Amino acid sequence: MTLIEWSSSALFVAFVAYLVATIFFGGAVKSSTHEKTATNKRWGMYGFTVTIIGFIANLTYFITRWIAAGHAPVSNLFEFTAAFGMMIVGAFILIYSMYRIAALGLFALPIAVIIIAYASMFPTDVSPLIPALQSYWLTIHVITAALGEAILAISAVAGLIWLLKNIDMTKKSKQRFWIEAVMYVLILVVGFIVSTTIFSVAYEPVEYSYVDVEGAEQTIEYTKPALFGMNESTVITEGAMQPLIEMPALVNAKKLTTVVWSILIGSVLYILLRLILRKRLAEVVQPFTKKTNSQLLDEIGYRSVLIGFPVFSLGALIFAMIWAHEAWGRFWGWDPKEVWALITFLFYAVYLHLRLTKGWQGEKSAWLALIGFIIIMFNLIAVNLIIAGLHSYA
Amino acid sequence: MKSLECKCGHINPVGTQLCESCGRPLTEEAINKPLADMRYEGSARRSQTYNKTIIDKVWNFFSSVKVGMWIIVAILVAAAIGTILPQVFYVPANNATEAAAYYERIYGTFGKIYNDLGLSDLYSSWWFQGLIGMLGISLIIASLDRVIPLYKSLKKQKVKRHSSFLQRQRLYTKAENVTEDVLTPAEKKLKELKYNVRREDGALLAEKGRFSRWGPYVNHLGLIIFLGGVMLRAIPGVYVDEQLWIREGETLAVPGASGYFIQNNGFEFDVYDKESSDEVFSDAIDRVGTIASNYQTNLTLFEGANQEVVGDPGELEEIKSGPTIVNKPFKFDSYNIYQIDFRLDELKAMTFNLENKESGEQFGEFTIDLIEPEPEYDLGDGYKVELVDYYADFTGFENGEPQSKSPIPNNPAFLVRMYTPDKPEPETSFVLIRETIEPFGENDYKLKFQAAETRDISGLTVRKDLTLPILMIGGLIFMIGVAQGSYWNHRRIWIQQTATGDVSIAGHTNKNWNSVKKDLYYVTKDTKVPRPKDQQDPEDDLDFEEGDETS
Numbered sequence: 005m006t007l008i009e010w011s012s013s014a015l016f017v018a019f020v021a022y023l024v025a026t027i028f029f030g031g032a033v034k035s036s037t038h039e040k041t042a043t044n045k046r047w048g049m050y051g052f053t054v055t056i057i058g059f060i061a062n063l064t065y066f067i068t069r070w071i072a073a074g075h076a077p078v079s080n081l082f083e084f085t086a087a088f089g090m091m092i093v094g095a096f097i098l099i100y101s102m103y104r105i106a107a108l109g110l111f112a113l114p115i116a117v118i119i120i121a122y123a124s125m126f127p128t129d130v131s132p133l134i135p136a137l138q139s140y141w142l143t144i145h146v147i148t149a150a151l152g153e154a155i156l157a158i159s160a161v162a163g164l165i166w167l168l169k170n171i172d173m174t175k176k177s178k179q180r181f182w183i184e185a186v187m188y189v190l191i192l193v194v195g196f197i198v199s200t201t202i203f204s205v206a207y208e209p210v211e212y213s214y215v216d217v218e219g220a221e222q223t224i225e226y227t228k229p230a231l232f233g234m235n236e237s238t239v240i241t242e243g244a245m246q247p248l249i250e251m252p253a254l255v256n257a258k259k260l261t262t263v264v265w266s267i268l269i270g271s272v273l274y275i276l277l278r279l280i281l282r283k284r285l286a287e288v289v290q291p292f293t294k295k296t297n298s299q300l301l302d303e304i305g306y307r308s309v310l311i312g313f314p315v316f317s318l319g320a321l322i323f324a325m326i327w328a329h330e331a332w333g334r335f336w337g338w339d340p341k342e343v344w345a346l347i348t349f350l351f352y353a354v355y356l357h358l359r360l361t362k363g364w365q366g367e368k369s370a371w372l373a374l375i376g377f378i379i380i381m382f383n384l385i386a387v388n389l390i391i392a393g394l395h396s397y398a
Numbered sequence: 399m400k401s402l403e404c405k406c407g408h409i410n411p412v413g414t415q416l417c418e419s420c421g422r423p424l425t426e427e428a429i430n431k432p433l434a435d436m437r438y439e440g441s442a443r444r445s446q447t448y449n450k451t452i453i454d455k456v457w458n459f460f461s462s463v464k465v466g467m468w469i470i471v472a473i474l475v476a477a478a479i480g481t482i483l484p485q486v487f488y489v490p491a492n493n494a495t496e497a498a499a500y501y502e503r504i505y506g507t508f509g510k511i512y513n514d515l516g517l518s519d520l521y522s523s524w525w526f527q528g529l530i531g532m533l534g535i536s537l538i539i540a541s542l543d544r545v546i547p548l549y550k551s552l553k554k555q556k557v558k559r560h561s562s563f564l565q566r567q568r569l570y571t572k573a574e575n576v577t578e579d580v581l582t583p584a585e586k587k588l589k590e591l592k593y594n595v596r597r598e599d600g601a602l603l604a605e606k607g608r609f610s611r612w613g614p615y616v617n618h619l620g621l622i623i624f625l626g627g628v629m630l631r632a633i634p635g636v637y638v639d640e641q642l643w644i645r646e647g648e649t650l651a652v653p654g655a656s657g658y659f660i661q662n663n664g665f666e667f668d669v670y671d672k673e674s675s676d677e678v679f680s681d682a683i684d685r686v687g688t689i690a691s692n693y694q695t696n697l698t699l700f701e702g703a704n705q706e707v708v709g710d711p712g713e714l715e716e717i718k719s720g721p722t723i724v725n726k727p728f729k730f731d732s733y734n735i736y737q738i739d740f741r742l743d744e745l746k747a748m749t750f751n752l753e754n755k756e757s758g759e760q761f762g763e764f765t766i767d768l769i770e771p772e773p774e775y776d777l778g779d780g781y782k783v784e785l786v787d788y789y790a791d792f793t794g795f796e797n798g799e800p801q802s803k804s805p806i807p808n809n810p811a812f813l814v815r816m817y818t819p820d821k822p823e824p825e826t827s828f829v830l831i832r833e834t835i836e837p838f839g840e841n842d843y844k845l846k847f848q849a850a851e852t853r854d855i856s857g858l859t860v861r862k863d864l865t866l867p868i869l870m871i872g873g874l875i876f877m878i879g880v881a882q883g884s885y886w887n888h889r890r891i892w893i894q895q896t897a898t899g900d901v902s903i904a905g906h907t908n909k910n911w912n913s914v915k916k917d918l919y920y921v922t923k924d925t926k927v928p929r930p931k932d933q934q935d936p937e938d939d940l941d942f943e944e945g946d947e948t949s
């Protein structure tokens with residue numbers, strides 16, 4: 005086996021370990037009568053041990069890939085997203101070792117699993133570094149920023165558990181609607197993973213030619229059945245179908261197709277789950293959150309922001325400025341990715357102030373933590389895919 | 399100006415909520431609250447006390463956290479709006495008209511509105527800069543308003559507090575008829591936990607991590623210094639940011655750095671190729687095609703003795719040579735030169751031969767420099783080519799006149815007169831790439847294209863930023879402040895025991911309540927006094943065991 009193959013296997017081991025650990029944490033939550041009972045402790049210990057084993061495998065992936073490529077594996081969308089998934093587990097380990105709340109593992113690990121699976125949908129080959137990325141400051145910046153974001157993400161997990169626990173699912177309310185919306189979005193991400201996997205096996209890529217915004221002729225390859233076509237597209241691949249709906253030149257119809265397929269398949273999954281379980285998904289997971297202490301969850305949320313915020317500021321702003329200064333001669337250039345890092349920073353600053361001086365704790369704080377996570381994910385994914393900037397990887 | 403006298407006899411400044419000395423609530427509001435508001439130790443803050451003059455009103459406005467947060471939210475929302483479409487400095491346009499046309503062409507009506515509203519240059523708009531300025535003012539005023547009273551009250555804390563002060567703490571417990579001494583063993587344990595312990599008859603105050611209370615003020619100071627540094631760039635000479643396009647072989651004055659000249663010794667552009675690159679990359683190279691590996695311009699820097707003389711190499715003294723590479727700028731003085739952009743293969747010169755169309759006989763080669771063409775090329779023996787007009791970037795004819803879009807030789811065209819001994823009058827020819835137009839009828843002679851020379855052009859940026867040290871210091875202070883306020887916390891424990899055996903214990907922390915609860919568990923576990931209850935947590939059911947939670 006080559007080093008790269010070793011590396012990929014290690015990532016797979018980590019992936020499986022996180023799934024197994026999730027089950028143990030589920031057991032820990034289920035079997036206890038109280039947050040800290042003996043059974044809980046035993047299952048919790050199993051879960052935590054398996055998590056650590058998975059994390060070691062995950063680090064092995066990271067380090068061997070680093071050695072094989074000769075540069076830190078954070079240089080394309082796959083590598084970066086997978087690293088982020090790994091760091092979420094790292095951040096979880098940190099917070100768990102402080103508070104030992106099994107429910108945290110039950111929710112944080114699946115999120116890490118989904119993120120790693122999501123990452124694997126992008127091309128995973130090792131690519132050499134383009135000139136702009138050839139800087140050790142970039143490595144330092146990306147790793148620190150991702151670590152900060154991962155720690156901040158734990159506050160969203162704590163917030164999610166808080167909300168699941170405390171929202172009354174028997175009565176119609178805004179809260180009940182929005183928490184279910186969160187569950188739905190999680191299923192949509194799964195929908196993306198499922199649809200990409202299905203089509204990569206069952207669909208032969210099709211090539212189309214189209215006319216871009218500047219009026220130039222281009223070609224593009226679709227890996228999913230073309231629901232939407234690029235501007236004035238014509239099929240090149242023989243026997244393939246013409247797209248169903250043609251879009252204007254400004255819209256990237258290929259990405260739109262991917263999004264719509266994810267929504268379609270995700271929604272089908274969601275409806276099936278609802279039909280089988282006969283309950284809202286939030287209601288299904290609610291019992292797993294009932295034995296936690298709300299105050300403690302609230303504090304874990306706050307604590308993760310406190311720990312994550314300085315790391316994020318250092319990585320995503322200060323190191324980023326140093327790198328930007330080395331690479332482009334300006335430490336700040338209002339590039340979309342930079343701007344969204346600043347927005348994240350300002351958002352969490354607001355979170356901290358409202359909490360500290362306006363007493364926004366408990367529910368408000370939990371919602372804010374979720375919004376913060378949405379902003380982070382937006383910056384990681386949407387800004388790369390939608391708003392092109394200097395940082396866009398793919 | 400009246401002041402507030404507490405029952406204990408202490409005279410407090412107006413606006414004080416909790417007596418500075420004994421901690422009794424002083425105002426109606428403070429008395430009615432079940433728990434004490436400990437945020438600034440109940441001390442008097444200017445903004446809470448005065449509201450008469452205009453200055454008071456401005457002060458109160460900016461010191462309000464609510465206002466501050468609205469300012470931040472406004473900045474945040476505006477910043478997000480600015481990312482909907484690319485900002486004007488990222489679009490290919492040289493001026494406002496071109497930019498307007500670009501937004502409308504690419505993004506349609508939405509693009510037009512976006513640009514018309516000024517959102518395409520949002521970050522340099524007066525109102526956005528104004529918001530940043532307000533943020534700075536708010537930071538300064540809000541910090542001053544709080545830090546001074548906070549400093550004073552934390553410094554002169556009394557060990558002994560009134561029982562109502564303890565009762566109003568979030569963590570509180572009370573026990574009666576405790577005969578053995580609680581304070582001495584508690585002191586020992588608290589010292590083990592690294593608390594600073596002070597005792598005064600029957601009362602104990604244990605404190606830890608007070609310095610973390612200054613964290614927010616230190617980080618705000620860092621932010622203020624940073625914003626101040628950014629503003630300093632408006633001063634001339636402090637900040638230089640210039641672009642320059644320089645062709646291979648050219649020597650140009652460095653914009654923004656008078657007296658310096660720079661010569662382009664060649665531009666290099668490399669790509670990864672499969673043979674020489676590491677094998678792990680072969681899949682990626684196959685999939686993507688060309689992947690650039692390096693852009694660099696090799697430069698030589700000169701200093702001019704006479705600053706007025708531009709482009710006269712004789713007068714220049716060589717200072718240093720070296721490349722500017724992406725991520726590795728060429729540095730001199732306080733300047734950096736960055737490799738930002740490039741254009742490959744611009745035409746440099748074209749070589750022609752004067753030829754008799756019929757016989758094919760040639761009368762001499764000559765080369766036209768496309769940047770500085772000669773007016774005449776003498777080929778000897780009475781043969782001569784006169785360059786009547788030169789169109790570097792020929793776009794076509796308008797009313798019979800040839801047009802040139804720019805002085806850059808993208809599509810050179812020449813109007814020439816060809817003098818030959820056999821013709822009394824010269825023949826006129828309009829020479830284009832791959833085409834010749836003969837405006838005054840059929841000619842006998844033509845210019846036959848021989849060769850073209852090309853060269854690359856480097857797009858460089860020249861930067862000088864004397865504010866960087868200030869920004870670095872601001873950033874460093876900010877980081878120290880956030881770390882100080884986030885990774886440490888201020889915990890206090892008050893224990894009082896009366897002669898009659900009444901013991902009360904109270905605990906407070908500015909964050910991480912779980913950790914102080916744990917400390918209190920440790921202090922009370924072998925005593926008759928119950929662990930203090932969290933008066934704010936209806937589910938207060940945590941049980942602590944050895945090693946359960948680290949702080």
Ligand code: HEM
Nearest residue numbers: 353356360460461462463466467533536537540614880883
């Ligand atoms: C981008 C801007 C800002 C950043 C990054 C920032 C950062 C912080 C941080 C990290 C804390 C500590 C929070 C905690 O420990 O939970 C804090 C506290 C605080 N900030 Fe800011 N801040 C900013 C702007 C402002 C503004 C505009 C105001 C005023 C209106 C303000 C007023 C305060 C106050 C009153 C505190 C509490 C101080 C104390 O507890 O003694 N901040 N700030």
